[in-house]
Amino acid sequence: GAGVSQTPSNKVTEKGKYVELRCDPISGHTALYWYRQSLGQGPEFLIYFQGTGAADDSGLPNDRFFAVRPEGSVSTLKIQRTERGDSAVYLCASSLAEQSYNEQFFGPGTRLTVL
Amino acid sequence: KNQVEQSPQSLIILEGKNCTLQCNYTVSPFSNLRWYKQDTGRGPVSLTIMTFSENTKSNGRYTATLDADTKQSSLHITASQLSDSASYICVVRGPGGYQKVTFGTGTKLQVIP
Numbered sequence: 221g222a223g224v225s226q227t228p229s230n231k232v233t234e235k236g237k238y239v240e241l242r243c244d245p246i247s248g249h250t251a252l253y254w255y256r257q258s259l260g261q262g263p264e265f266l267i268y269f270q271g272t273g274a275a276d277d278s279g280l281p282n283d284r285f286f287a288v289r290p291e292g293s294v295s296t297l298k299i300q301r302t303e304r305g306d307s308a309v310y311l312c313a314s315s316l317a318e319q320s321y322n323e324q325f326f327g328p329g330t331r332l333t334v335l
Numbered sequence: 336k337n338q339v340e341q342s343p344q345s346l347i348i349l350e351g352k353n354c355t356l357q358c359n360y361t362v363s364p365f366s367n368l369r370w371y372k373q374d375t376g377r378g379p380v381s382l383t384i385m386t387f388s389e390n391t392k393s394n395g396r397y398t399a400t401l402d403a404d405t406k407q408s409s410l411h412i413t414a415s416q417l418s419d420s421a422s423y424i425c426v427v428r429g430p431g432g433y434q435k436v437t438f439g440t441g442t443k444l445q446v447i448p
Contacts, residue, residue, distance in 0.1 A: 224378070255438075262339075262424050262438035263379070311378055321367060321386075324436070326378025 222246070224327035226312050232333045233302055241297040241330045245314030252295050253324060254287055255311040263311055269295060302334045337362040339427050339439035347445045352415055356442045358408040358425030366430040370399050370410045373422045373441070382410070382423075415446045 225244045233239050245252050250271055255263035265279040272292045280286070284302075289295040299306055309331050313324040339360045348354050360368070367386045371379035383392045383399040385408065392399050396419075398411045412419055425439040 260344075260440070260443070262426075262440045264438070265436070313378070321384070323369070323381050323384070326380070328376065328378050 224312055224314055224325050226310075226327040226330050228330060229328065230331045230333075232335065234335050235302060235304060237302050237334075239299050239302055239332065241299075241310050241332070243295045243297070243312030243314075243327060245293065245295070245312070246325055247293075248316065249314035249325070250292065250317050251315045251322070251324075252289060253313045253315075254295070254297050255313065257309045257311055257329070259308075266297070266310075299332075302332075304334045307332055307334045337427070337429075337437045339425055339437050341423075341425050341439040341442050343442060344440070345443040345445070347447060348415055350415060350417055350446050350448050353411065353413050354415060354444065356410045356412075356423050356425075356444070358410070358439055360406050360408070360425070360427045360437070360439075362406075362427040362429060362437050364429050365403060365406075366428045368399075368401060368408050368428075369426045370397070370408075371424040371426060373424055375421070379424055412444075415444075417446050417448065420444060420446045 227242045252269040254266040257263045267287050268276040269289045284300045287297045309329040311329045313326045315322040315324045342357045369384045370382045373379040385401040387403050396413045401408045422441040422443045424441040427437045
């Protein structure tokens with residue numbers, strides 16, 4: 221595909237469960253970002269990958285959140301012991317390289333609902 | 336703390352009318368500012384990017400302005416269409432290699448027939 225894809229598009233889970241959200245960036249994009257967007261708000265930064273490594277994970281709210289990008293392409297955001305407050309749209313974006321001028325291309329997001 | 340504030344929060348206009356959305360920021364130092372359009376249920380898509388030296392940039396019916404002295408930007412939409420209904424997000428970045436972007440909270444625009 222030409223764009224960033226995310227799966228699943230919707231995820232409903234129960235409080236306390238574990239979830240994984242997947243992001244397929246645009247081929248060749250080395251920079252990958254995860255954001256969280258609550259209703260009526262702008263995206264909130266979670267974590268940034270340059271290649272396989274998490275260059276900045278300062279936006280992760282707590283240690284229940286973790287993300288990996290083992291081969292420098294697909295990334296998975298993992299949330300343990302989900303809480304109702306984790307309900308949001310989780311957006312993934314990628315860019316060609318981490319230069320401030322480079323556009324971040326966003327996926328459609330995964331809407332997570334924790335009951 | 337770097338902040339990006341947008342106004343109005345929401346706006347309803349009639350199809351064919353013009354509108355202007357505002358963005359004020361405190362991000363410093365500054366590298367560039369982007370306006371994104373986010374349709375419901377979709378990820379944001381870039382409309383324009385402006386650097387420090389640019390005052391105006393157009394993309395079809397969208398015209399963005401930037402005043403880097405007052406740290407203000409606007410997005411003007413001309414002859415609005417129903418498909419313009421979306422959230423418009425202002426995003427500001429600093430210079431250098433890696434810099435986290437600072438997102439505004441967006442303006443939700445609804446164009447009605």
